[in-house]
Amino acid sequence: MTESSQEPKKTKAGEAPSPAVNFLLLSAGSIFTSMIVAGFLVGYAFDQLFETTPIFLLLCGLLGFIGGMQKVMKLSSRLDPAPKAEKKDD
Amino acid sequence: MGTVEYIQHHLTNNHIGEGFWTFNLDTIVVSFLLGALIVFVSARLGKQLETGKPGGFQNFVESILDFVSTNVRDAFPGHNPLIAPLALTIFVWVWLMNFMDLIPVDLLPYLFQLVTGDPHAHLKIVPTTDLNTTLAMAFTVFALIIYYNIKIKGVGGFIKMFLFHPFGKFFIPVNVVMTFIEEVSKPLSLALRLFGNMFAGELVFLLIALIGGTLAVGAAALFWAPLQVLLDLGWLIFHLLVITLQAFIFMVLTIVYLGMAHDEGH
Numbered sequence: 082m083t084e085s086s087q088e089p090k091k092t093k094a095g096e097a098p099s100p101a102v103n104f105l106l107l108s109a110g111s112i113f114t115s116m117i118v119a120g121f122l123v124g125y126a127f128d129q130l131f132e133t134t135p136i137f138l139l140l141c142g143l144l145g146f147i148g149g150m151q152k153v154m155k156l157s158s159r160l161d162p163a164p165k166a167e168k169k170d171d
Numbered sequence: 172m173g174t175v176e177y178i179q180h181h182l183t184n185n186h187i188g189e190g191f192w193t194f195n196l197d198t199i200v201v202s203f204l205l206g207a208l209i210v211f212v213s214a215r216l217g218k219q220l221e222t223g224k225p226g227g228f229q230n231f232v233e234s235i236l237d238f239v240s241t242n243v244r245d246a247f248p249g250h251n252p253l254i255a256p257l258a259l260t261i262f263v264w265v266w267l268m269n270f271m272d273l274i275p276v277d278l279l280p281y282l283f284q285l286v287t288g289d290p291h292a293h294l295k296i297v298p299t300t301d302l303n304t305t306l307a308m309a310f311t312v313f314a315l316i317i318y319y320n321i322k323i324k325g326v327g328g329f330i331k332m333f334l335f336h337p338f339g340k341f342f343i344p345v346n347v348v349m350t351f352i353e354e355v356s357k358p359l360s361l362a363l364r365l366f367g368n369m370f371a372g373e374l375v376f377l378l379i380a381l382i383g384g385t386l387a388v389g390a391a392a393l394f395w396a397p398l399q400v401l402l403d404l405g406w407l408i409f410h411l412l413v414i415t416l417q418a419f420i421f422m423v424l425t426i427v428y429l430g431m432a433h434d435e436g437h
Contacts, residue, residue, distance in 0.1 A: 104246070105423065107419070111420060116356045123351060144349050148356075
């Protein structure tokens with residue numbers, strides 16, 4: 082049995098999420114902004130390395146933005162099971 | 172001492188050494204003493220635990236324990252007995268280090284100058300306003316993230332995470348860059364957020380202290396001194412919320428990042 086064998090505690094449709102899970106959203110802003118900042122930093126480093134300013138800066142910044150959005154959506158998906166419940170009703 | 176010198180003096184660490192090998196003695200001593208305080212109080216409380224009718228302090232500590240363990244249980248996907256104690260230690264230690272910000276800005280530096288006999292001795296008592304502290308804590312958590320990533324997923328799984336996450340096997344170069352950015356962002360979000368908030372908070376306290384310190388001349392003190400007290404009290408109450416929130420976010424981010432490391436599907 083591995084240490085990760087236990088499934089994440091997910092909220093069922095219609096069930097209010099645990100307050101502790103709601104607290105996860107507090108970290109969403111930090112994760113989002115730090116992904117963008119990290120993207121620009123990595124891009125800047127690549128540009129210095131390959132002398133391509135500002136191609137990688139912009140590309141990696143964009144990738145950081147996309148990654149940040151993905152992370153926030155993944156985090157918030159644990160909180161909002163309502164859309165699935167509505168689809169079932171249809 | 173002018174306004175700029177006053178602020179610079181309060182934001183300079185008591186240090187030895189030069190360049191990379193600079194040791195901020197005040198940061199090291201204060202954070203070590205606060206860590207020792209946690210160990211001492213925990214050990215003392217552990218010996219006096221009561222099951223029948225617990226005292227007020229035991230109730231208080233149990234409520235913090237319960238709060239942290241509920242967070243870990245609900246937010247952490249795997250089962251790892253290290254996470255809850257780690258989260259608790261981070262929360263309490265960071266909170267205590269942040270709490271040093273609420274001690275009047277001139278009190279301990281002034282006492283330190285009296286004790287050492289040096290009127291220009293530096294003392295910065297809030298360890299979290301030193302980027303070295305927050306980065307050290309962030310890199311420790313980051314090392315744990317890497318360790319659990321490799322332990323849970325294996326070396327192959329860890330490399331696969333770089334190659335195929337998040338856009339699948341047709342975008343390997345993009346995936347590598349994206350995952351690299353994601354990994355870099357983890358210590359950044361932990362360290363810079365805490366440092367920025369605490370540094371800014373300390374600066375506001377210094378600016379408020381300057382109202383009474385440099386502007387109050389003669390009868391004007393009758394206006395500036397009460398204003399300083401009012402502003403200081405207001406910022407102190409607000410800052411109490413900030414220091415708790417920052418300690419809590421550091422703990423939550425640690426749980427989230429270690430949770431990602433334990434998620435085999437990630």
